[in-house]
Amino acid sequence: MNNLAHDHNNRRMELVLAAASLFRDLGYERTTVRDLGNAVGLQSGSLFYHFRSKEEILVAVMALGITRTTEQLEAALSCADNPRDKLAALFRVHLNSLLGENQAALEVMLYEWRSVSAAARPGLVVLRDRYEALWQTVLDEAAAAGLVGSDTRLLRRTLLGSLHWTVQWFHPEGEMDVDRLADRMLALLLREEPSSTC
Amino acid sequence: MNNLAHDHNNRRMELVLAAASLFRDLGYERTTVRDLGNAVGLQSGSLFYHFRSKEEILVAVMALGITRTTEQLEAALSCADNPRDKLAALFRVHLNSLLGENQAALEVMLYEWRSVSAAARPGLVVLRDRYEALWQTVLDEAAAAGLVGSDTRLLRRTLLGSLHWTVQWFHPEGEMDVDRLADRMLALLLREEPSSTC
DNA sequence: GTCTATATCAAGATAGAC
């Protein structure tokens, strides 16, 4: 059983979700085990029955963020049957995972790498590479269809950077919702005027 | 005199530069005042003759990163006389400031916001906004010239996100140098095949 | 301006009762 991603223990999952929010809001280093305990109604010492260390919680948060997003992207791609719709799925799934309600885990995955020990990194890199491989496939198909240029590896990194950065400025309570943002960013890529709502 | 950005004290500047590298490599929270002292050959206590707190060092690093980059962009733009060259200057200056030799300060500015106290943020926001205003002006001119689409505010955020993210994957020792990267990223935007070297 | 020495505090983690 894949301990990184799947976890059928309710208490553990509850803790991981609470940790995701705290790590996102305060940063991993500034979040204390006492904060984590408070968030789920436990004393700080009790956390260590469920996790060996604070870092193990971080790794669990990150793994959850990236595997969930990957699963959602796979599901969305299987419903799309042309390159244009697949491109749209990339943007929508990624932004909803990053900016949607209670979706802190992916953001932690993106911005807390420095706190992950060398020992824990390879497992997370595998998960991240799997996600990015989906992106690469879709972009290559789009390039073959003439929708985007042929420099798809750089394009992948460029687009993912653009999307990742949205957490720094986008506020869901604003005038624009997440799906609308996805449409507008896709329109920038394709040089279309953004469509009304599809 | 603007204490945030300009500093005519040599010792202070030496410290800020060393701190920039450490904060980038280890992260602000994981860098200790002992690390900072070691880097410049001082005992940790001696730092507090030059700075009131560790956070004051962080703010100085960030202010240096963004003001230097702004100055370099202003200089580059004043040498460019058409929208296309001004666009190219945006990319080149930003990437060289972010990825060039001993250019850690801007990266710290981008990735350590969470460690800046509410009291210190407004001063930095002013500096950042000044930089982004330069970007906005250039993009608006480019849109007027038909080089890019008209959604320039979103485009600005999208492009800056792409550039900021390069620190996560670009390695200057690789086959591609920073100016070449800038050209290729500009080519993506303009949908050109990247030119050889200009 | 830099040193030595240390005050002060909070962090992650553990032990053993329940």
Place this chain on the structure above:
DNA sequence: GTCTATCTTGATATAGAC
């Protein structure tokens, strides 16, 4: 499985000599 209590460490910052 969770609690209370605490161990141990390492952090920022200060005081006062030089």
